[in-house]
Amino acid sequence: MIPYGRQTIDEDDIKAVNDVLSSDWLTTGPKVAEFEQAVADYVGAKYAVAVCNGTAALHTAMHAIGISSGDEVIVPPMTFAATANCVVFQGGTPVFADVDPDTLLLDPVKVEEKINEKTKAIIGVDYAGQPCDWDSLREIADKHVLRLVADGCHALGAEYKGRKVGSIADMTIFSFHPVKHITTGEGGMITTDEPALARHMRLFINHGISTDARQREQQSSWFYEMVGLGYNYRITDFQCALGISQLQKLPKFLERRREIAAYYDKAFDGLFGITPLVVRKDSFHAYHLYVARVDGDTLNCDRTTLFTKLREKGIGVNVHYIPVHLHPFYMEKFHIGPGSCPIAESAYEQIISLPMFPGISDEDVELVALKVKNIICS
Numbered sequence: 001m002i003p004y005g006r007q008t009i010d011e012d013d014i015k016a017v018n019d020v021l022s023s024d025w026l027t028t029g030p031k032v033a034e035f036e037q038a039v040a041d042y043v044g045a046k047y048a049v050a051v052c053n054g055t056a057a058l059h060t061a062m063h064a065i066g067i068s069s070g071d072e073v074i075v076p077p078m079t080f081a082a083t084a085n086c087v088v089f090q091g092g093t094p095v096f097a098d099v100d101p102d103t104l105l106l107d108p109v110k111v112e113e114k115i116n117e118k119t120k121a122i123i124g125v126d127y128a129g130q131p132c133d134w135d136s137l138r139e140i141a142d143k144h145v146l147r148l149v150a151d152g153c154h155a156l157g158a159e160y161k162g163r164k165v166g167s168i169a170d171m172t173i174f175s176f177h178p179v180k181h182i183t184t185g186e187g188g189m190i191t192t193d194e195p196a197l198a199r200h201m202r203l204f205i206n207h208g209i210s211t212d213a214r215q216r217e218q219q220s221s222w223f224y225e226m227v228g229l230g231y232n233y234r235i236t237d238f239q240c241a242l243g244i245s246q247l248q249k250l251p252k253f254l255e256r257r258r259e260i261a262a263y264y265d266k267a268f269d270g271l272f273g274i275t276p277l278v279v280r281k282d283s284f285h286a287y288h289l290y291v292a293r294v295d296g297d298t299l300n301c302d303r304t305t306l307f308t309k310l311r312e313k314g315i316g317v318n319v320h321y322i323p324v325h326l327h328p329f330y331m332e333k334f335h336i337g338p339g340s341c342p343i344a345e346s347a348y349e350q351i352i353s354l355p356m357f358p359g360i361s362d363e364d365v366e367l368v369a370l371k372v373k374n375i376i377c378s
């Protein structure tokens with residue numbers, strides 16, 4: 001089976017992890033700060049806080065901006081559930097605003113319609129690796145005095161009008177799960193330019209305790225204080241060593257992802273019934289996913305048929321995503337359901353994610369494109 005995504009790990013990565021395993025610090029050691037600095041430098045942010053996964057990073061961000069019971073946060077439905085779940089962790093209410101039909105990115109017009117006196121923040125998701133319309137979202141956030149947060153889990157390396165994702169919103173969240181651009185096994189990061197947010201997040205991910213084990217050792221001190229309620233959301237040093245090593249390969253990974261996308265684009269160009277999502281001219285798309293829409297009315301074959309036939313042929317296509325507001329948890333808890341985000345809901349019937357990862361061979365990319373064409377043209 002050709003998967004839709006997978007990690008690329010080489011000998012340097014393995015050596016980097018091994019070196020840490022025989023060092024003094026498996027966790028709260030020097031590799032954590034080194035990885036944070038490397039990511040901050042890469043995206044052009046002042047601060048980066050590393051955590052154990054992207055979901056913990058989202059939760060940490062929601063805590064840092066003080067989301068609590070009664071607050072509303074606007075999120076898109078076309079995302080992984082964690083984007084909305086992090087609001088619920090804090091007792092808040094995620095409010096789903098529909099997406100743009102061409103890009104499936106949060107639609108600023110729909111966002112503004114959802115704002116009321118309870119709204120505290122907007123979380124934009126750089127879906128598939130393409131940045132949101134951040135200028136419009138920023139304008140809306142400033143006008144209504146809202147926090148602007150980016151779920152950049154698909155978009156490490158992406159750029160919006162020449163600015164890297166990670167340096168645009170008040171806070172940006174990344175994930176280092178194996179299907180993402182770089183991996184630490186499990187891992188996450190929050191980037192920000194605001195020192196107060198960074199300080200708050202460092203406490204929150206370490207039980208709300210004011211110093212970590214290494215700082216205490218350096219100061220030959222046993223004293224610490226818990227100044228707030230926090231979690232243990234720390235990441236280990238061997239994971240961060242892997243992250244540092246992976247980050248060096250990110251430019252190559254991005255180049256390969258864009259090459260694969262260009263191949264698919266060309267293969268489907270001029271074919272009726274299959275349309276890749278629109279890519280905006282002002283962005284550098286990082287292609288976490290390659291998503292196309294399958295129009296069952298034009299073809300003899302709808303998305304689900306194409307999906308089933310490709311899976312039968314060993315091609316691990318996927319669907320990203322089931323709109324979050326259609327999950328039973330959200331429908332029951334927040335009394336929402338079909339009809340509230342019609343654009344995301346109809347896109348969900350048509351979208352398919354094709355295999356997209358740096359390690360896929362040219363032959364496999366050609367095979368995927370050929371099988372898609374054969375099925376939709378038969």
Ligand SMILES: *Cc1c(COP(=O)(O)O)cnc(C)c1O
Nearest residue numbers: 053054055080082153175176177
């Ligand atoms: C992967 C992902 C997350 C969660 O990251 P984990 O590291 O798996 O917890 C959140 N949001 C989006 C959009 C993602 O793709």
